[in-house]
Amino acid sequence: MERFVFADRFFLEDGVSGPGYLEIKEGKFGSFFVTLPTESADVIDYAGKWIAPGLVDTHIHGFKNHDIMNNDLEGLMEISEGLLSCGVTSFLPTTLTSSPDLLNEVVAMVGENYTKVKGAKIKGIFLEGPFFTEKHKGAQNTKYFCDPSIEMLESWQKYSNHFIKKIALAPERKGAMEFIEYAVNDQVTVALAHSDATYAVAKDAVEKGASIFVHTFNGMSGLHHREPGMVGAAMILPDVFAEIICDGHHVHPAAANILMDARGRKETVMVTDCMMAGGMPEGRYQLGEFPVEVKNGAARLETGSLAGSILQLKQAVKNAVDWGIATPEEAIYMASTAPAKSIGIDGECGMIATGYDADFIVLTPELELTATYLDGVCRFQAENFMGKEGVR
Template identity: 80%
Template sequence: MNKFIFAEKFFLEAMVAGPGFLEIRDGKFGAFSKNLPNESAEIIDYTGKWIAPGLVDTHIHGFKNHDIMDHDVEGLNVISEGLLSCGVTSFLPTTLTSSTELLNQVVEMIGANFTKVKGAKIKGIFLEGPFFTEKHKGAQNTKYFGDPSIDKLKKWQELSNHSIKKIALAPERKGAAEFIEYAVREEITVALAHSDATYEEAKQAVEKGASIFVHTFNGMSGLHHREPGMVGAAMNLKDVFAEIICDGHHVHPAAANILMNCRGRKKTVMVTDCMMAGGMPEGHYQLGEFPVEVKNGAARLESGSLAGSILQLKDAVKNVVEWGIATPAEAIYMASTAPAKSVQIDDECGKIAEGCAADFIVLTPVLDLTATYLDGVCRYQA
């Protein structure tokens, strides 16, 4: 039997509408209407609440004391289920730079189990590395850095049941151009990260098919008026997406606003880069092979460098609105539709549109999460 969600406001694919009724039919979205089309239908009443698409985190390493690199199926499921409390209904489990052997094992494990997780849906793998540059290493382990290898990517694709969706590299590394062309032909989105590239090197990579700048401002050559660097490229090049971590630690709100104004809020992708300490108390944790201390809301290496985040995507949405740099509609778009578009999965998730899986969240007018639905079924309640 069909049911209808009643709410004050709906963030639909093409517009914000409401109050009204959104049909849920066989786990998928039906049509939105201002009046109830069927008087005898079941109504789920969210009077005064807002309905938004489930959030899509395309860059996340861990949650609830588990890391993707633990190579643990149960841990992968804990992350998946835990993400429902963050408003996330789809995600790309994200690896770290590591040995080829461990990366082989991890991608094989995810490829064999991604349809079995019970919470937020896995839409593919994001390989963050290992083809990076030392100068902007961040929390990536330099001993495993190397030049881009098409043979390695072929192997990872084979082992993962062809579930690699996105891979990041430093565009100045030898062989980057050929690697980017190959990956794009294989329908793998290429992102640029942990790089000291010049503006021209970044531009050449984009011309070859790279289309995302990873956690913009962090782990990349900065903007200088005589050498715009990676940051300048992220802001100025056409037809690319720019990720940003809006936790208040990685990027100043004013810098985030500048990026959004330059790039456009349709092409800015909010990500968490969350590590295993997300959803956990402050204290001592691991990120790959490095010890991390979580204190005052930030995760740092012993050197003091930021080591991912403990950000939840629902809080990034709330932050940018509270900072006055995005409307609620823009914030929700940057955390749902834009991430899905950036890795070409927007036909599957990230929007409320007829025929799409009914993955959505219920928010208060101050953007607090009330509930998370998967396939039209409530799976989390605050």
């Protein structure tokens, strides 16, 4: 029997449509119809709801009391399952600056086991560090900072079965330009982060192939009218993406709006930078080797500096709309299609298009998550929204 999803609004590859029926065929998206093309169809009824592509988090360190750096397969599985409650169907497990040996072990664990997870799908590994500068260290361990090393990247690729998808560095470090060219040629997306680079150096890095600015405004040289810095580069350089953490702690909504207006909402990428305390009560946790206190919705080091976030990507979408800086269509795009495009996986996820895995989320018009589907199967359902499947 043919199978369809009915809803009031669909955020499709080519725009917003609905009410209508979206075909689900063998775990993949089929065509969209305004009217049901057959009377003998199984219809999943979400009248009054919205259907959007599954969200894609390309910068996340942990969730549900598990951290990628714990190098624990069970923890990786728990993160994958837990992210379904955030509306996330694809993600990049993200490392921290650490010893070469531990990083080797972590990327090997992910590269060997990523197909075993049962929840949100792992699309690659994001190495956040260790090629950073001390001035903008954030919650990264300066003991392990070093200049970019092609040999280290080759080692990580070998251990991970060539699963490194994205790597961040400070472009002012020695050898950065040569490293960028090599990495991009190796199909690794290069991001710029934790850097005091001038605008000119950031521009050089982009011309060599770097294409993402990591958690824009945070951990980088700011915008000054005589030295635009990393922030200015993130806003104005062509053909790049700028990450933003819309939790209300990392960036003021007005600053996020300025970035979105300057960069464009199709090149702005919502990320969480979530650490292990995501989905957990307030209290004391760890981020890598550092103790962190989660209080009043923010995760901070003992120094008071922010240490990642506890943001869920579904909340970032809602925040941007509630703050009045994005429409629902724009916010959903920045949390699904834009992240996928930023790392070159938009051919397989991040949008509702014929032939793609039927990974999607069900939202209320107030952008509350109702359900998360993987391959056309409901894998998470919010307690307050008990949907029903049946023939209309």
